[in-house]
Amino acid sequence: MDSTTIDRGQLLARLREAREWDLAIVGGGATGLGLALDAVARGFSVLLLESEDFAKGTSSRATKLVHGGVRYMAQGNIGLVREALHERTTLLANAPHVAQRMAFVVPGYRLIDVPFYGTGLKMYDVLAGRQSLGPTEWLSAGRTRELLPTVRGQGLVGGVKYWDGQFDDARLAVLLARTAQQRGALVLNHVAVTGLLREGGKVRGLQARDGESGEDFEVRARCVVNAAGVWVDSVRDMDRDADAAPAKPMVAPSQGVHLVVDRAFLPGTHALMVPKTADGRVLFAVPWLGKTILGTTDTPRHDLALEPAPFHEEVDFILGEAGRYLSKVPTRADVRSVWVGLRPLVKPPDDEGDNTKALSREHTVIVGRSGLVTVTGGKWTTYRAMAEDVLDRCMAAGLLERRAGGVTVRLPLLGAAPGRSLSEAPGEHLYGSEAALLRSLPGASNWLWTDAESGRGALSEAMVRFALRYEMARGLEDVLARRSRLLFLDAARAAELAEPVAALIEDELKRPVSAAERDDFAALAQRYLTLP
Numbered sequence: 104m105d106s107t108t109i110d111r112g113q114l115l116a117r118l119r120e121a122r123e124w125d126l127a128i129v130g131g132g133a134t135g136l137g138l139a140l141d142a143v144a145r146g147f148s149v150l151l152l153e154s155e156d157f158a159k160g161t162s163s164r165a166t167k168l169v170h171g172g173v174r175y176m177a178q179g180n181i182g183l184v185r186e187a188l189h190e191r192t193t194l195l196a197n198a199p200h201v202a203q204r205m206a207f208v209v210p211g212y213r214l215i216d217v218p219f220y221g222t223g224l225k226m227y228d229v230l231a232g233r234q235s236l237g238p239t240e241w242l243s244a245g246r247t248r249e250l251l252p253t254v255r256g257q258g259l260v261g262g263v264k265y266w267d268g269q270f271d272d273a274r275l276a277v278l279l280a281r282t283a284q285q286r287g288a289l290v291l292n293h294v295a296v297t298g299l300l301r302e303g304g305k306v307r308g309l310q311a312r313d314g315e316s317g318e319d320f321e322v323r324a325r326c327v328v329n330a331a332g333v334w335v336d337s338v339r340d341m342d343r344d345a346d347a348a349p350a351k352p353m354v355a356p357s358q359g360v361h362l363v364v365d366r367a368f369l370p371g372t373h374a375l376m377v378p379k380t381a382d383g384r385v386l387f388a389v390p391w392l393g394k395t396i397l398g399t400t401d402t403p404r405h406d407l408a409l410e411p412a413p414f415h416e417e418v419d420f421i422l423g424e425a426g427r428y429l430s431k432v433p434t435r436a437d438v439r440s441v442w443v444g445l446r447p448l449v450k451p452p453d454d455e456g457d458n459t460k461a462l463s464r465e466h467t468v469i470v471g472r473s474g475l476v477t478v479t480g481g482k483w484t485t486y487r488a489m490a491e492d493v494l495d496r497c498m499a500a501g502l503l504e505r506r507a508g509g510v511t512v513r514l515p516l517l518g519a520a521p522g523r524s525l526s527e528a529p530g531e532h533l534y535g536s537e538a539a540l541l542r543s544l545p546g547a548s549n550w551l552w553t554d555a556e557s558g559r560g561a562l563s564e565a566m567v568r569f570a571l572r573y574e575m576a577r578g579l580e581d582v583l584a585r586r587s588r589l590l591f592l593d594a595a596r597a598a599e600l601a602e603p604v605a606a607l608i609e610d611e612l613k614r615p616v617s618a619a620e621r622d623d624f625a626a627l628a629q630r631y632l633t634l635p
């Protein structure tokens with residue numbers, strides 16, 4: 104399928120059309136976008152509205168692992184692991200330019216560690232069966248040090264190597280949006296859903312506002328799905344009579360912090376996995392786009408900020424644990440960027456009668472009495488399976504007619520072509536088969552950012568133009584946080600590039616970039632640099 108430039112004016116004109124959509128989706132994270140693609144691939148007419156940018160919520164803040172979930176195996180939830188392993192294979196096949204296999208090493212410091220973790224991970228292999236990405240291996244101490252050159256050597260008795268996957272979450276989100284768009288879905292960022300159209304107690308559509316122009320829209324839809332992540336309760340709240348009490352919240356957010364440090368802290372291509380930290384959690388150090396991601400935490404949170412701040416103890420915990428396993432100990436001064444994501448932990452409400460169904464997996468789908476469908480929880484890896492579950496529920500509730508599933512199992516996303524390892528600095532390889540188109544744009548060899556370690560160009564003028572022409576980026580943050588991942592990798596460098604990127608936005612979108620937008624981005628970059 105061809106890559107086409109996307110004109111926002113034309114998209115908004117489609118939003119103004121007097122028509123009824125089969126499916127209207129609220130939220131452009133992994134869940135909503137995966138659903139949009141599945142539904143349009145089945146021939147439904149699909150509208151998706153995202154109030155900020157695609158993946159601005161949790162979906163740009165994952166640990167970037169495409170995984171079966173080793174911990175569910177330990178809990179005996181074999182069905183869930185099998186499903187995630189199947190989805191791992193599917194994702195790696197459909198988006199090889201942004202999702203690849205990756206080797207993880209668990210270092211062992213007690214004699215029991217290697218057989219204990221090795222046996223569990225062999226089981227993981229067995230469960231994967233033909234979908235295994237490579238055999239689990241027991242390692243000597245020497246081999247463990249070869250694969251993890253900076254692992255703490257003192258007391259090391261060996262290790263276990265196993266395979267999972269990693270990905271670029273925000274770029275995958277944009278690819279889902281574009282692929283759905285190419286197939287006929289109307290997918291818009293920076294348009295917020297502000298209310299629901301209700302008739303006779305049933306949801307018949309939604310109200311929305313364009314975040315750029317302030318224009319209001321009313322849209323009719325046979326089925327409305329609330330895929331607003333940790334924000335699903337605010338959309339559920341739109342689905343009640345003025346005099347009714349607010350519904351009991353179904354999400355209890357919990358935040359996870361990631362710190363990014365230089366590659367020198369974990370050189371090589373293998374990730375480090377600590378299955379049990381001092382307080383019983385899991386910690387990863389993962390090579391990603393030329394840097395090392397350290398994380399994560401799991402801290403209950405009572406507010407729903409778009410940019411949650413890390414807590415002092417969370418930063419201490421990650422640095423402290425990383426320091427226990429790495430010979431080159433990271434400190435606060437080494438952190439290039441800190442970002443925080445909110446997990447939507449689901450508490451199914453008990454007032455939905457028989458229509459409530461907590462699925463026997465991580466995510467929950469609820470069909471409310473009004474017909475509003477709400478989905479939340481789950482993980483990035485299983486977004487496609489979640490989409491199938493949601494459509495099954497919509498069809499079972501009579502909101503959509505029956506159409507067979509399985510259509511996205513083999514549905515390559517735009518540009519799908521194998522590329523260089525995701526552990527290396529960003530570059531043209533992330534564009535897969537669209538790299539030729541990228542190189543044809545002005546400024547293909549004008550590098551705005553060159554990776555210091557590899558000396559390779561990581562962000563070109565052409566990539567910024569590509570983001571604005573083809574990837575629906577609308578401003579500084581969209582370009583520097585989610586089309587390029589520079590804000591997540593090196594926030595100080597991202598702040599420095601705001602000026603040249605602003606000039607390209609003015610050239611491509613023919614609009615001035617205001618002082619307020621520049622100041623907002625500078626403040627955001629500062630947040631990603633500020634440790635409590």
Ligand SMILES: Cc1cc2nc3c(=O)[nH]c(=O)nc-3n(C[C@H](O)[C@H](O)[C@H](O)COP(=O)(O)OP(=O)(O)OC[C@H]3O[C@@H](n4cnc5c(N)ncnc54)[C@H](O)[C@@H]3O)c2cc1C
Binds near residue numbers: 357
């Ligand atoms: C710290 C952390 C690490 C993780 N690591 C992994 C991992 O390594 N691998 C993995 O598979 N999973 C991982 N996950 C889980 C995964 O990231 C999430 O399951 C997934 O991103 C959730 O996507 P979502 O679309 O449901 O939510 P979101 O991405 O939050 O999307 C919801 C969207 O709805 C929008 N929205 C809200 N209100 C409105 C409105 N009124 N109108 C329009 N739009 C609206 C928001 O702006 C937002 O973009 C991790 C999660 C966390 C928190």
